[in-house]
Amino acid sequence: MKQHADKAADFLRNEARADWHDEALWFVRAKRDKATHGVPEWETLRELASGIKEHTLSNLDGYLEQFEANARQNGVYVHWASNAAEHNSIVHGILIAHEVKRLVKSKSMLTEECGLNEYLAEHGIEVVDTDLGERIIQLKGEPPSHIVMPAIHLKKEEVGELFHEKLQTEQGASDPKYLTEAARQHLRKKFLAAQAALTGVNFAIAQTGGVVVCTNEGNADMGVHLAPLQIHSMGIEKVIPRAEHLGVFTRLLARSATGQPITIYTSHYHRPKAGGEMHIVIVDNGRSAQLGRQGYRNALKCIRCGACMNTCPIYRRSGGHSYGYTIPGPIGSILTPGISLERYSNLPFASTLCGSCSDVCPVKINIHEQLYNWRQDIAKAGHLPVAKKQGMRWAGLVLARPKWYGAFGKLARWAIRRLPRFMLYNSLNLWGKGRDLPEPPEQSFKEWYHKNRIKK
Amino acid sequence: MKVGLFIPCYIDQFYPQVGIATLELLEKLGCEAEYPPGQTCCGQPMANTGCERDAIATYHHFIDTFQAYDHIVTPSGSCTYHVRKHYDIIEQTEAVKKVRSGVLDLSEFLHDVLKVSSLDSRFPHRVGLHQSCHGLRGLRLGSGTERVVEPNSKLEALLRLVDGIELVELSRPDECCGFGGTFAINQPDISVKMGKSRIADHESKGVEVLTAGDMSCLMHLEGIIRRQKKNIRVKHIAEILNGAPL
Numbered sequence: 001m002k003q004h005a006d007k008a009a010d011f012l013r014n015e016a017r018a019d020w021h022d023e024a025l026w027f028v029r030a031k032r033d034k035a036t037h038g039v040p041e042w043e044t045l046r047e048l049a050s051g052i053k054e055h056t057l058s059n060l061d062g063y064l065e066q067f068e069a070n071a072r073q074n075g076v077y078v079h080w081a082s083n084a085a086e087h088n089s090i091v092h093g094i095l096i097a098h099e100v101k102r103l104v105k106s107k108s109m110l111t112e113e114c115g116l117n118e119y120l121a122e123h124g125i126e127v128v129d130t131d132l133g134e135r136i137i138q139l140k141g142e143p144p145s146h147i148v149m150p151a152i153h154l155k156k157e158e159v160g161e162l163f164h165e166k167l168q169t170e171q172g173a174s175d176p177k178y179l180t181e182a183a184r185q186h187l188r189k190k191f192l193a194a195q196a197a198l199t200g201v202n203f204a205i206a207q208t209g210g211v212v213v214c215t216n217e218g219n220a221d222m223g224v225h226l227a228p229l230q231i232h233s234m235g236i237e238k239v240i241p242r243a244e245h246l247g248v249f250t251r252l253l254a255r256s257a258t259g260q261p262i263t264i265y266t267s268h269y270h271r272p273k274a275g276g277e278m279h280i281v282i283v284d285n286g287r288s289a290q291l292g293r294q295g296y297r298n299a300l301k302c303i304r305c306g307a308c309m310n311t312c313p314i315y316r317r318s319g320g321h322s323y324g325y326t327i328p329g330p331i332g333s334i335l336t337p338g339i340s341l342e343r344y345s346n347l348p349f350a351s352t353l354c355g356s357c358s359d360v361c362p363v364k365i366n367i368h369e370q371l372y373n374w375r376q377d378i379a380k381a382g383h384l385p386v387a388k389k390q391g392m393r394w395a396g397l398v399l400a401r402p403k404w405y406g407a408f409g410k411l412a413r414w415a416i417r418r419l420p421r422f423m424l425y426n427s428l429n430l431w432g433k434g435r436d437l438p439e440p441p442e443q444s445f446k447e448w449y450h451k452n453r454i455k456k
Numbered sequence: 457m458k459v460g461l462f463i464p465c466y467i468d469q470f471y472p473q474v475g476i477a478t479l480e481l482l483e484k485l486g487c488e489a490e491y492p493p494g495q496t497c498c499g500q501p502m503a504n505t506g507c508e509r510d511a512i513a514t515y516h517h518f519i520d521t522f523q524a525y526d527h528i529v530t531p532s533g534s535c536t537y538h539v540r541k542h543y544d545i546i547e548q549t550e551a552v553k554k555v556r557s558g559v560l561d562l563s564e565f566l567h568d569v570l571k572v573s574s575l576d577s578r579f580p581h582r583v584g585l586h587q588s589c590h591g592l593r594g595l596r597l598g599s600g601t602e603r604v605v606e607p608n609s610k611l612e613a614l615l616r617l618v619d620g621i622e623l624v625e626l627s628r629p630d631e632c633c634g635f636g637g638t639f640a641i642n643q644p645d646i647s648v649k650m651g652k653s654r655i656a657d658h659e660s661k662g663v664e665v666l667t668a669g670d671m672s673c674l675m676h677l678e679g680i681i682r683r684q685k686k687n688i689r690v691k692h693i694a695e696i697l698n699g700a701p702l
Contacts, residue, residue, distance in 0.1 A: 009645040018649065026628070033601055042604035311602065313632045317649050350643065352636025352650075353504065355593035359602035372504070372542075379506030388642075392502045396510030399465065399497040400517045409469040430641040434648030435679030438470040445468045445475035449491050453479075 004350040008318035022316040024152060029310040031259025032360070039255070049248050050364040053301035056241060057291060063206040063239045064282065070209025074271040077279045084114035087283045091116060091198065091231060092123055094279055098229050100125065100195040106213065106220035107131040108200025109147050109304060110233050110283060112326045116198075128190045130219040132183055139166045145320030147327055148257045148306035153319050187219070197223030199269075201234035202303070203249060204280075207242045210270035211280060214253060214263040221267050231279045232269065236287050237300040249303060252362035256305035290338045295373055299334050301363040308357035308367060314350055323347060330357035334370040337378065345383040348374035406446065413440035457570075458488045460525030462559070464532045465497040467671050474671050477698040478531045478562055484698070485570055489529070495521045500538040504637045508545055515546050523551040527569065528559040531694045533591020533669045536561040541594065561591055562694055563669050567610040572617065577699030580620030584663035585611060585693075586654065586677070587630040588670035597669065600630050611669055611693055618696060624661040631657075635676035651680045658688060665689045667696055 002010075012018050036042050056063055068078045077094075081087035087110075095103065103120065105111065105127055117127045117138070129138045133151040137144055140162055144150030151159070160174035169182045199220045203212040211232045213220045224230045240246065254260040272278035291297050309315045309329035320328035325336050325344065333351065336344035348371045357367040378384060384392075398404045416424065416437050425432040443451075459482065463475040482489040498518055499511035518539065522528045530536055539559045546552060566572045587609070591597040598609035615621055634640070634650025641647075655677060658666050666681075666688055668674050674690040681688050689702065 005643040005645070008643060012645050012649050015649075022653070036604055039604065313634065313650050313653075314643075314646055317646055317653075349506075349639070352589065352632050352634060352639050352647075354589035354632035354636070356589075356600075356602060356630075356632065359593055359600055375504070375506035376508055377506075380509075384506060388505060388638075389507070392505050392507035392510045396499075396502050396507065396513060399499065399501075399511075400513035402494045402496055402517075405465070405496045409465070413469060430644045431679070433644040434683060435651070435676065436682040437679065438675055440470055441472050443472065445463045445472035446491075446493060448472050448476060449479075450493070453491070454493075 003346040004318065004322050004324075005346070007322035007324070008314070008350070011319045011322055012317065018317055020155070021153060021319060025310045025316045028149075028258060029307075029360075032256055032307055032310065035255040035259040035261065039251070045248060045252055046362055046364050049252055049362060050301060052240060052245050052248060053363055054298065056239060057237070057297060057300055060236060060239070060291065063241055064236060067204055067206040067209055067239050068282070070207065071280055072209070074209050075278070076209065076271065077277070079279065079281045081281055081283045081285070083285050084283075087114045087233065087281055087285065088116050088119040090281050091233070092120065092125075094229070094231060095120070095125060095196060098196060098277070100229065102126045102128070102190075102194050103196045103198055104128050104130050104190055104194040104223040104227065105134075106197070106199040106215060106223055107134050107150075108198065108233055109144075109326060110200055110235055111198065112144060113285065114233075114283070116233075128187070128194070130187050130190065130223060131215070131217060132180065135183060135187065136162065143321065143326065145328065146306055146309055147304050153321070191222050191226050194223060194227045196229040196231065197227040198231040198233065199224065201232050201238050201280075202253070203246055204234055204239045205243050205246065206239050208270060210268055212246060213267045213269070214250065214265070215267070216258075216260075216264045218265045221265060224267070224269065225273070228276045229279075230269065230272070230276065231281065233281045233283060235283050235285070237302075253303055253305050256307040256360065256362040286339055290335070293338060296334065296338060296370055298365055299331065299370060301365055302331055303363055305362055307360040307362065311356045311360045312351075313354065313356070314352070318350070323350070330367045330371070331365070334367055334374060337374045341378060341381055342383055345378045348378060406444075409444060413444070416440045457486070457527070458490065458525070459527040459529045459565075460522045461489045461491045462495060462498075462522065462528055462530035462535070463491065464530060464535045464671070466675065467531065470675065471671050471692070473700075474531055474692040474694055477692065477694040477700060478529070481694055481698040482529065484576070485566070485572060487570075490525075492521045498535040498538045500535060500542075501637055503538065503542055508542065512546060515543055519543075519546075519551050519555050522555050522559075526558055527565065528555065529562055529565045530559065531562045531669070531692060532671065533561040533563070533588050533595050533597060534672060536564070537590040537594035561595055561597065561669060563591070563597055563611050563614055564595060566614055566697070572614065575614075575617040575697055575699075577697060578619040579696050579699065579702075581664045581702060582622045582624055582662055583615065583696065584624050584626060584658040584661060584666045585609075585615065586633060586666055586668040586673055587611070588668045588673045589632050591669045592630055598630070614697060615667070615693065618699075621696070624658075624663055626657050626661060628657055633673045633677055635673050637672070640676055647676070648680060651677050652684075655680060655686060655688065659686065663688055665691050665696070665702065667691050667693050669693050
């Protein structure tokens with residue numbers, strides 16, 4: 001399997017495109033900065049949100065049961081799924097019971113995580129993603145590259161080409177307004193024909209038994225209001241204790257995600273519509289294991305704003321697909337090792353540990369510290385490449401011994417000064433791939449100090 | 457005031473002038489700076505690669521070398537951060553606690569301990585300040601653009617004491633340069649690309665000299681500058697504060 005470094009190198013081969021990708025995401029980061037700096041109590045809000053999540057995660061069982069009881073009281077069917085397969089088969093079961101052949105979905109990273117679309121397609125059910133970005137990548141047959149802006153890696157010309165092929169728009173058309181209108185007309189038909197609507201969940205309120213979905217396109221409402229059957233899939237970490245806590249999160253979410261003060265739609269679903277049916281599927285899929293991991297549990301505080309991706313200098317220059325998981329970027333790199341330490345062992349290394357992710361995070365997840373800790377766990381579990389492991393063992397031996405260190409340093413300086421360029425710059429020297437080596441001096445600081453301070 | 461001087465391994469070997477500038481600057485400001493000759497490294501290269509167990513002997517060596525000093529000053533935010541933050545895996549003896557709380561980045565020491573308010577140095581050039589990440593976000597040497605706090609920067613405050621200096625404003629004032637320790641060789645393509653972006657920002661603002669609190673960032677950036685034959689020089693902040701001619 002190709003590692004992050006290789007996929008990033010592939011992405012960077014088209015440097016102009018990489019620059020465009022970087023700028024597009026930096027633009028969102030800059031919008032975020034502007035929006036957050038307009039809220040003087042921003043840091044207090046972050047602290048509060050982090051605290052509410054901390055408390056909820058520490059009492060998750062109780063709040064989930066409270067949520068379930070209140071939702072049932074509202075006439076909602078509540079289901080529990082311990083993993084992705086269970087989630088998919090529960091959703092499938094509900095759809096079979098209602099003889100549903102056409103389902104519209106509003107954005108849900110959880111169903112991406114569970115592979116629901118593929119599963120339902122195999123069982124003859126048409127699933128249409130109705131978020132514009134999601135629909136674009138669904139038509140293209142690609143996974144999302146970002147959790148908030150799933151098609152951010154595509155240029156408008158490429159979307160125009162895709163729409164020409166799939167939605168019969170004019171050839172060569174790339175005007176965003178024209179393309180959006182075409183998608184709107186196309187989706188309108190799908191909404192009207194749908195027999196069921198499925199949404200993700202941003203927040204589930206234990207006190208009221210209701211779920212809250214934040215969208216900018218109103219597609220969650222369009223789906224839910226038109227179809228007689230509504231299903232909401234949520235991870236166990238989505239619950240918050242009380243309705244009054246919601247405002248803390250909605251103020252943080254959109255500002256962090258896109259720089260908007262709030263998403264255009266904040267939809268509250270508490271009970272089925274007259275004559276309709278409402279189901280909520282609560283999914284674990286590895287989350288309770290994560291909750292049990294000392295030092296990593298607060299990754300579950302994540303509200304999926306994507307700010308850590310927009311700020312990450314590596315994400316911006318490697319594209320989301322380089323991470324090989326539904327949730328890319330810094331947050332993905334601390335969630336994935338919990339799913340498979342071996343498979344995702346390279347992701348915590350796709351970082352310079354610059355710490356920007358932790359500082360933009362609206363719920364104060366210590367992302368860069370967790371990246372550091374995962375590296376330790378990965379090494380302990382024996383998943384480091386042999387060369388790296390041996391190299392570090394030797395470095396550890398040399399750097400603990402002043403005499404070895406002095407001799408080794410002298411040798412390295414001599415080699416860089418004296419060896420011909422072809423011996424210094426070759427495929428073994430990864431530093432030299434795009435950089436020159438330092439020009440080493442005749443004497444080290446230590447030697448200088450000895451001559452100029454001790455001998456004097 | 458007596459301080460222990462820690463000169464990080466790569467500065468010792470490749471950039472002795474930075475160590476000399478640090479020492480001279482401390483001496484000028486009335487400190488008695490001692491350089492314990494047995495010193496090597498803080499152990500960060502191993503630890504950041506996931507091998508902190510391989511760094512334990514180096515940690516102990518560092519503690520043994522510096523435990524006699526109340527202040528341990530080093531021209532590196534990154535090494536300071538490492539000792540303060542990550543020496544938690546060894547037994548927390550009195551010596552370990554003393555060293556961890558006594559270690560200070562040079563700018564931090566000048567700004568917070570000596571409270572330097574004037575410098576006898578001149579540097580009449582257009583200078584771009586690269587905010588090295590571990591100093592900025594690890595030691596909070598500055599506010600950073602992510603958080604909503606009163607903007608501040610200890611490095612900038614110190615540089616403003618230098619006569620003739622012209623500090624430029626960057627488009628992205630605190631984006632990482634892409635060095636990241638072993639990241640630089642484990643993910644060389646993206647590391648270099650990040651460095652190129654930073655250099656382009658400085659270049660577009662007409663920067664003559666790019667400075668930082670960490671020479672490791674500058675080693676990486678200088679490597680790219682030299683490979684691409686750009687007309688920008690790099691200097692550690694200690695050299696500028698010490699009044700080194702260009």
